[in-house]
Amino acid sequence: MYFGGEAGSGKSEVIKAVTTLASSWWLLDVLHKTAITGSAACLIGGCTIHKLAQLLSNMANVAVEDELKIVLPLIDEVSMLKRKENGKISLHLRKKLDNHEEPMGGLSGIGYIGDLFQLPPVLPPIPVYHRVSERSAGTSIDDVGEYIWHELLNTVILLEENHRQSDPELLRLCRAMRWGTLTAENLNILNARVINPNTGVIPPVDCVTVFSTNEQVHAMNSVMVTTWEACRG
Numbered sequence: 001m002y003f004g005g006e007a008g009s010g011k012s013e014v015i016k017a018v019t020t021l022a023s024s025w026w027l028l029d030v031l032h033k034t035a036i037t038g039s040a041a042c043l044i045g046g047c048t049i050h051k052l053a054q055l056l057s058n059m060a061n062v063a064v065e066d067e068l069k070i071v072l073p074l075i076d077e078v079s080m081l082k083r084k085e086n087g088k089i090s091l092h093l094r095k096k097l098d099n100h101e102e103p104m105g106g107l108s109g110i111g112y113i114g115d116l117f118q119l120p121p122v123l124p125p126i127p128v129y130h131r132v133s134e135r136s137a138g139t140s141i142d143d144v145g146e147y148i149w150h151e152l153l154n155t156v157i158l159l160e161e162n163h164r165q166s167d168p169e170l171l172r173l174c175r176a177m178r179w180g181t182l183t184a185e186n187l188n189i190l191n192a193r194v195i196n197p198n199t200g201v202i203p204p205v206d207c208v209t210v211f212s213t214n215e216q217v218h219a220m221n222s223v224m225v226t227t228w229e230a231c232r233g
């Protein structure tokens with residue numbers, strides 16, 4: 001199953017709801033929440049997909065739970081998932097569940113969550129959702145990962161309402177950016193709001209700020225720390 005939708009459409013809320021449901025049925029131990037990066041995994045109270053793979057493959061340097069039970073793995077921020085990683089999870093599940101015939105060891109469900117317009121995988125940048133192989137079921141780990149996504153994914157749920165953004169104008173711009181359809185007029189509006197911390201103009205403390213280099217981040221941090229210290233007297 002794939003749960004998708006733009007930023008703010010409620011994908012994380014779905015994960016919270018599944019967690020609450022699993023908890024109320026005393027099934028938290030079979031729900032394995034994962035994400036590709038550590039920070040994304042922390043946000044959903046899960047582990048990285050690599051940690052899950054390690055647990056499944058019983059690597060010596062991991063505190064392996066003898067009774068590791070897997071019924072429903074969830075993979076968040078799936079735009080960053082590589083074909084190979086999907087294939088590896090399948091391989092590990094086959095071994096762990098002692099079912100070498102079926103993809104994902106015959107698990108009846110796996111939940112992929114994320115917005116495919118968001119960040120792609122770190123190099124090599126072939127996300128699981130890119131169709132590379134024309135074969136219906138190749139044999140390499142990459143092919144298996146791709147096959148599972150393209151041939152076995154049978155339920156797609158798209159969340160269409162945005163619950164985070166209440167400013168319709170900003171939402172329109174964000175959507176145009178997401179689709180890659182920004183017009184010159186859109187760009188003018190966005191560029192008119194670019195703030196250069198070197199000029200001494202600082203944004204409100206509660207707003208999210210995006211920078212393109214670490215140098216700019218450090219410059220902004222310095223300004224904010226100085227301002228904060230001045231406020232404290």
Ligand SMILES: Nc1ncnc2c1ncn2[C@@H]1O[C@H](COP(=O)(O)OP(=O)(O)OP(=O)(O)O)[C@@H](O)[C@H]1O
Pocket residue numbers: 005006007008009010011012013014115163164
């Ligand atoms: N059905 C809903 N009704 C009301 N508020 C909601 C609903 N779903 C989500 N929200 C709220 O909208 C905000 C964004 O939701 P959420 O973080 O789940 O989005 P997301 O799709 O995971 O975003 P991102 O892609 O940035 O991670 C949160 O504050 C959340 O509490």
